[in-house]
Amino acid sequence: MPWTVDEQLALTATQAVAAIQSGRLKATDYVATLLARAAALSSLNALTTLELDGALAAAQRIDALPASAKALLPLAGLPIVVKDNINTAGLQTSAGTPALEGFIPKANAPSVQRLIDAGAIVLGKANMHELAFGITSTNFATHAGPVRNPYDPTLIPGGSSGGTAVAIAARIVPAGLGTDTGGSTRIPAALTGTAGFRPSVGNGGAERRYHDPNAVVPISHTRDTVGPMARTVADLALLDGVITGAGALPELALSGLRIGLPAPLWEGLERQVEDVARAALTRLEAAGVVFVPVAMSELEHLNGMVGGPVAIHEARDDVLAWLVANDAPVRTVADMAARIASPDVRAIYDSVLADVLGTHYAAALNHWRPRLQQYVAATFASQRLDALLFPTTRLAAVPIDNVHGSSTVSIDGAPPLETMDAFLRNTDPASTSGIPGLSLPAGMTASGLPVGLELDGPLGEDRRLLAIGVAFEQLLGVLPAPVL
Template identity: 85%
Template sequence: MTWTVDEQLALSATDAVAAIQSGRLKATDYVATLLARAAALGTLNALTVIDLDGALAAGRRIDALPASARAQLPLAGLPIVVKDNINTAGLQTSAGTPALEGFVPGTNARSVQRLIDAGAIILGKANMHELAFGITSTNLATHARPVRNPYDPTLIPGGSSGGTAVAIAARIAPAGLGTDTGGSTRIPAALTGTAGFRPSVGNGGAERRYNDPDAVVPISHTRDTVGPMARTVADIALLDGVITGEGALPTVALNGLRIGLPAPLWEGLAQQVEDVARAALKRLEAAGVVLVPVAMSELNDLNGMVGGPIAIHEARDDVNAWLVANQAPVQTVSELAARIASPDVRAIYDAVIAGSLDAHYEAALNHWRPLLQAYIAATFADERLDALLFPTTRLTAVPMDEINGSSTVSIDGAPPIDTMEAFLRNTDPASTSGIPGLSLPAGMSAHGLPVGLELDGPLGSDRRLLAIGVAFEQLLGTLPPPVL
């Protein structure tokens, strides 16, 4: 069978694997098509490194396998991108910051290795907000550069996993890995019309779904996790199943699902976001989903006591530990911070080094976080909810500030607020409490920009949450690709 370029670019991860497993599509042909796409769309700055020779060699190895062996690989020949703060043996892991430019770890992160063992092929490393400390991906490091939204290159794509999201939305890759501390897989997914998943973290240990010790340039061991990103929820479920070893998704019917609508996360939305989200609710309700308004009046106040103190305090020791464990070219946070390129990230690291929130850390971790976790768990139990649902972000993609790397935003003419605060409000509670969260496309705004909906589930309900996401996706559909 001869595949056109457009046919290859349109393949979902699931469909691409099936075509390669069956021999209908050669992995080398598919890889070559996507590498050419990456080169042609270089101005989007989606990737910091392209592994041309390595990806083609991996494709040849897949094609050389006997048909029976190829058919046994769950990700046979699937090209992916990996965020540049996730360790990859033989490929740069710079976290988008000058002090780590060109640094190559000795081993792969566990999540990466499991994808490779299943037949995945790394096309390259995905660009990101410098050191993952931001939600715009306006990276001012010269080896990274600002990541651009493929629906409008003057707009942010979201972050910090902006490069992974843009590569997927722009059809450079069908899927990839990001990381998520406060919303970094879900925010860029929402702003680029793709899907992003934050798996359960809980209190660590057995509750942590993905375990990648010392393999991600960190912010916070309490909050950080690797997360898969793709154009469909079904493709995220495919990658999640490979990473965890879990099988088929449970069966979920829309009719009778009880979905909570937390009032604080439906307030203060841009009108265009609210219009798309409310239209999606009508379609879900018509399909039999039971929408349950829940007050959750304490949610934002509780969450506000947790997130900042944990991230700012833990970054200092966690980054130091990663630098030493991985024999990085700089060995201390101070050395790393001295070369930060993006002003917004430099300001955060000034606070990290100064320990400006240290006095609040113990209370945030041991008092306020358990209260938040109990509050959310009680909401699920008392209301008999399968999931919570709300717009992933309060507004669509906003103009990029290429001088400061971050800026304030105004929602429908309201007084300006901090960009990070505006975009993190809805995604942060799942992050601080450790529950799973999934962003999937809800539709396009009147201005032609993607809008995302987030589903949050009880701790450990990841496969069921993904199954609900697949059911929602089948009803709401996917979004048209950007015109590039």
């Protein structure tokens, strides 16, 4: 019996691959359904490029393979989207900024290539916050526009990987790739009811889980990484395994897991977010999870001494290196910055070009960051923790700011906060210290907005962290699809 459109749209990445490998679903039918879905939902501004002919041709090649060959492809026929700052051969990589519009790299980023080699099909490039320097995905570039949250199109979806998250939440694709510097896979995952993963980066050497040198329009080589995004943690594990060659997830039970609750990341939450998060804790505790309150009173101070100086100082040299390595149409950061369309990003690049935090960089990288890393590692070790747990964001999605892109928000009537600071507070420490972080859905507010929980794990324990996420997901469930 043919698959209905609704049945196809409901498939997770793992389910879709199994159906295509078994011959129960043709990749061409599935791709055609998702391309039609993308066209029908173009008002969400999730995509900057839709790969019509190329995606259908790739699907035809998958369908033409014998069953034995399909079985060897772990992502056989899986449609994905790729954030528009990740290099893709034959497809635009613009980072959502006018100076790079229409630029086509010569080669795929290694992470993209591994997915394609495993049978994945790139359906298109995903919209984003311009140059990844923001958490709203409100893009003022003429070729894009603000990415809209499918649960309420007047609200932000989070960023900077907002287009990837929206494409997944809106059932345009089951999975995709984003990037994460301070929270850019995890924040949009939390606000759109999906799952987002930031893999280990450590100090950038052997500890770095994904290696994509000069293949992503950067912010900071110390903090940047590609990260998979999907509707389930199990699908994140599937993509992570393909990118890294890792085996099956370790088996574990919820009962007896020791999960730390860092006090600073549970303070100042929007009431509706805290209500959902606390309800999830109650369910997990009933299943045997042991929650361990941890003070971590130095966390915010140590993190604050590192994040800004590293990102603002490294951006200029790192972007220049990408422009040169990729023979981009603009050859200087100043030329690229002169054409930035989003007011909030233009202001940040004024600071980048002036290197306003340059005098703080050496101390941030060589003194404060090692202290933060040691502090976090000691917390895991001394408390025998399997992970840390907290709400991914302090508040649910907020209205799109069509004038400034990113201004201020107030949490339950408290004094206004810078929007970026408000949403980054909980995700940034994992980015700064280089440990893996995972956001998964916790539930929905009374007004129908998604809330995410973040799990952070010890450096290098990525597969175990994903296994914990899968166990949490099996208990907490996935969120209903948005009504579109």
